[in-house]
Amino acid sequence: MRTEILSIIEKNSKISLKELSMMLNMAEIDIANEIQKMEEEGIICGYHTLINWEKTSIEKVNALIEVRVTPQRGKGFDNIAQRIYKYPEVKSVYLISGGFDLLVTLEEKSLKEIAQFVSEKLSTLDSVLSTATHFILKKYKDNGTILTSEQNDDIREAITP
Amino acid sequence: MKELLSKKIVNLKPSGIRKFFDIVQDMKDAISLGVGEPDFETPWHIREEGIYSLEHGRTFYTSNSGLKDLKIEISKYINRTQGIKYDFNNEILVTVGGSEAIDIGLRALINDGDEVIIPQPSYVSYEPCAIMAGAKPVIINLKAENQFKLTAQELENCITDKTKILILPYPNNPTGAILTRQDMESLVKIIKEKDIIVMSDEIYSALTYNDKHVSICSFDGMKERTILINGFSKAYAMTGWRLGYTCAPKEIIKQMTKIHQYAIMCAPTTSQYAAIEALKNGDKDVEEMCKSYNYRRCFLINRLKEMKLDCFEPFGAFYVFPCIKEFNMTSEEFATKLLKEEKVATVPGNAFGESGEGFIRISYAYSLDTLKTAMDRIEKFITKLRNE
Numbered sequence: 001m002r003t004e005i006l007s008i009i010e011k012n013s014k015i016s017l018k019e020l021s022m023m024l025n026m027a028e029i030d031i032a033n034e035i036q037k038m039e040e041e042g043i044i045c046g047y048h049t050l051i052n053w054e055k056t057s058i059e060k061v062n063a064l065i066e067v068r069v070t071p072q073r074g075k076g077f078d079n080i081a082q083r084i085y086k087y088p089e090v091k092s093v094y095l096i097s098g099g100f101d102l103l104v105t106l107e108e109k110s111l112k113e114i115a116q117f118v119s120e121k122l123s124t125l126d127s128v129l130s131t132a133t134h135f136i137l138k139k140y141k142d143n144g145t146i147l148t149s150e151q152n153d154d155i156r157e158a159i160t161p
Numbered sequence: 162m163k164e165l166l167s168k169k170i171v172n173l174k175p176s177g178i179r180k181f182f183d184i185v186q187d188m189k190d191a192i193s194l195g196v197g198e199p200d201f202e203t204p205w206h207i208r209e210e211g212i213y214s215l216e217h218g219r220t221f222y223t224s225n226s227g228l229k230d231l232k233i234e235i236s237k238y239i240n241r242t243q244g245i246k247y248d249f250n251n252e253i254l255v256t257v258g259g260s261e262a263i264d265i266g267l268r269a270l271i272n273d274g275d276e277v278i279i280p281q282p283s284y285v286s287y288e289p290c291a292i293m294a295g296a297k298p299v300i301i302n303l304k305a306e307n308q309f310k311l312t313a314q315e316l317e318n319c320i321t322d323k324t325k326i327l328i329l330p331y332p333n334n335p336t337g338a339i340l341t342r343q344d345m346e347s348l349v350k351i352i353k354e355k356d357i358i359v360m361s362d363e364i365y366s367a368l369t370y371n372d373k374h375v376s377i378c379s380f381d382g383m384k385e386r387t388i389l390i391n392g393f394s395k396a397y398a399m400t401g402w403r404l405g406y407t408c409a410p411k412e413i414i415k416q417m418t419k420i421h422q423y424a425i426m427c428a429p430t431t432s433q434y435a436a437i438e439a440l441k442n443g444d445k446d447v448e449e450m451c452k453s454y455n456y457r458r459c460f461l462i463n464r465l466k467e468m469k470l471d472c473f474e475p476f477g478a479f480y481v482f483p484c485i486k487e488f489n490m491t492s493e494e495f496a497t498k499l500l501k502e503e504k505v506a507t508v509p510g511n512a513f514g515e516s517g518e519g520f521i522r523i524s525y526a527y528s529l530d531t532l533k534t535a536m537d538r539i540e541k542f543i544t545k546l547r548n549e
Contacts, residue, residue: 023456158182
């Protein structure tokens with residue numbers, strides 16, 4: 001039941017309990033309880049809105065930063081990751097396999113602010129060996145949703161039989 | 162001018178769905194629940210394979226019976242889903258949709274006056290195809306109280322010494338009915354006893370919602386007397402690719418291939434390459450789509466229950482088939498009024514045979530949002546009718 005609830009609300013967090021109950025053939029109250037439990041257990045961590053900021057007048061600059069760090073004895077990468085993810089402008093921090101260690105994504109209002117963050121805050125951390133900053137020029141698809149304006153109309157034609 | 166035309170063809174009834182669609186087309190804000198094809202686009206990796214084949218110049222005919230690799234994949238697919246082994250070399254024919262297979266299968270078997278048993282409500286092509294092949298169609302009017310399943314009794318009652326073929330249309334369009342292994346057991350007994358050939362149209366086999374589909378070919382001794390029909394349209398959302406296939410005993414495939422080669426040459430090449438990819442790597446997509454259909458199915462069933470519209474629970478295809486007899490209208494009157502007053506298009510059940518009278522077909526090959534709005538409108542409509 002959890003897998004089903006999760007797979008539906010992962011795509012549409014706005015779906016009503018009533019609809020969920022009809023789709024899954026379960027009582028609304030049971031679903032509500034299950035969702036609450038999953039929130040408490042930290043399985044459901046939040047309900048966000050995917051916004052295509054490019055269509056607004058608000059400026060946003062996004063960057064991906066590859067970070068190479070020295071892991072600490074006994075703590076691995078956790079400590080340094082924490083020091084980075086505590087910054088509110090940091091959108092995500094992943095530990096990555098391959099040529100570098102942490103992938104940090106950042107959202108700021110301007111290029112300058114990102115530059116500032118990288119040079120003043122991130123690079124100056126003791127364990128950080130090097131950084132490489134990539135600016136995002138255009139988002140085609142985000143979180144499984146295509147952002148370019150492809151038409152979604154029903155183009156099926158009438159056909160018989 | 163009539164002499165100009167074939168009497169047989171002139172006398173064929175035009176499809177009952179058509180008329181309806183013409184009205185819908187003229188109505189701008191109408192919601193249609195009439196379409197019998199998936200709303201999903203073909204999964205990208207399958208389309209990609211079609212594009213790749215074009216880029217690499219695979220633009221020639223294939224052999225008449227289809228690409229060898231495709232036939233091998235089809236044979237593997239049937240083996241892994243049904244445990245039946247077909248020889249890709251001479252027991253499989255790739256066709257232009259399942260519909261071609263219906264046509265040429267009947268033509269390959271029928272001698273003038275042979276009887277073809279057609280359970281209805283069912284897909285509208287069986288009857289005209291049987292007539293065109295020179296057969297006499299014998300209709301079984303399936304009953305709602307049997308969940309539109311074909312019963313042994315019904316079958317037995319219409320068998321004569323002219324009976325040649327039984328068309329077995331499950332999972333069923335328009336009712337969504339399925340046959341379980343148990344349901345089939347008693348049918349199989351009669352079929353063997355009376356020496357009947359079965360044409361099993363399993364185009365919706367991938368779309369069942371409780372148990373996995375069982376093919377009648379998996380019964381002992383049935384593979385030898387069955388023309389199995391399937392295709393890519395419904396399972397992989399590939400309607401526009403026009404690709405299906407049929408599996409049957411060698412001697413039947415041989416004759417079907419003759420008609421196929423003279424009339425069609427071969428199925429579309431691009432589609433065949435794409436279909437190989439579908440069978441190799443498409444199971445996950447089918448599962449995803451099936452899940453999605455199932456959510457909508459449950460939603461509709463519960464919504465119909467809420468508005469107290471009588472409907473048996475369908476376990477296959479993507480249709481529900483509620484009963485509208487309480488309103489004392491014919492299916493056509495009901496569907497027309499619903500379309501005019503609330504702008505929701507459904508298909509009147511009688512389009513699928515006399516026994517579909519008193520029912521309407523609702524397709525759930527639509528987004529949940531569309532279904533929601535449509536069901537709200539239907540509820541408004543029947544509330545109004547009940548208060549009249």
